[in-house]
Amino acid sequence: MDQADELRKKVELLKEQTPSSRVIAVTSGKGGVGKTSVSVNLALQLQKQGKRVVILDADFGLANVEVMLGIRPKYNLADLIFHNKTIEEIITQGPLGIGFISGGSGVQDLVNLDKDRLKGLIAKLVKLDNMYDVVIIDTGAGISDSVVEFVLSSPEILLVITPEPTSITDAYSLLKAVNRKREFDRNGKSIKVITNRVESMREGREIYEKIRIVASKFLNIQLEYLGYVPMDKKIISAVIEQNPISLGDPGSEPAIQFKNIANRLLNRSDKEEKQQSGIAKVLLSFIKSKKNG
8 A cells, every 4th residue: 555545545534524625626728818817706706605715826836816816825835734834824814705825836845745744734634624615726727747637636627718729729638638647537527618708608608619529529528618707808907906806896797707607616416516525635636646647
């Protein structure tokens, strides 16, 4: 039995006493498609619906979430791992009470942890599962090893696509990279698409249909359409002002669509509810995937 398998059993035992959070990884095939805006606005909309939400910024080195929220965290995931900080100390409080954890260099360091540090980290992350209903992982963009491994490890994926041809082709390339991995379990994972910066509801649906058809035909991956967010100058202003549109202009069309998408996320199937595994198990799977990669 390897180290990861031994720790997985420990996680399962701890989970019997602790509720598991719902983990949603928000990703994209390329940068610049508004992935972080989607992560932040969905967190706010889910919080408005009474869910306790925390965002894990796993985009190594870019810190997009803290820029978008206009808050600077005092500690990050590396402080939890190496500097004996508690889970409460590394969570920064954001608007409406959402939590925010900066990954910092900690995401890259996970794979190199010794057994004792890893056991301590898992125990802390199980506590995080008890604190929040939903953990949103804002992954890096593109097809890096870490992005692929987060997609492999998370039971629920939101794939953000824009009308740009490169966004669609790169999103397909990400799915293809995931499909090549032997540990990819298409039956144990739901992959949902959000089309962003579209001119109309019709354009959003058409973009989704393009990737749905090729993913089904060539990869045997079934996608689900979650909704669209229209192109709107108000979103650009919201980013500049560091005031997410779901807060600054809740009656705007983009904010309404973010609310609609959040409502669809809450109406999930029994199968998806059974897939819920918690952040401790997801990060343990991530570590094992990186070790095997």
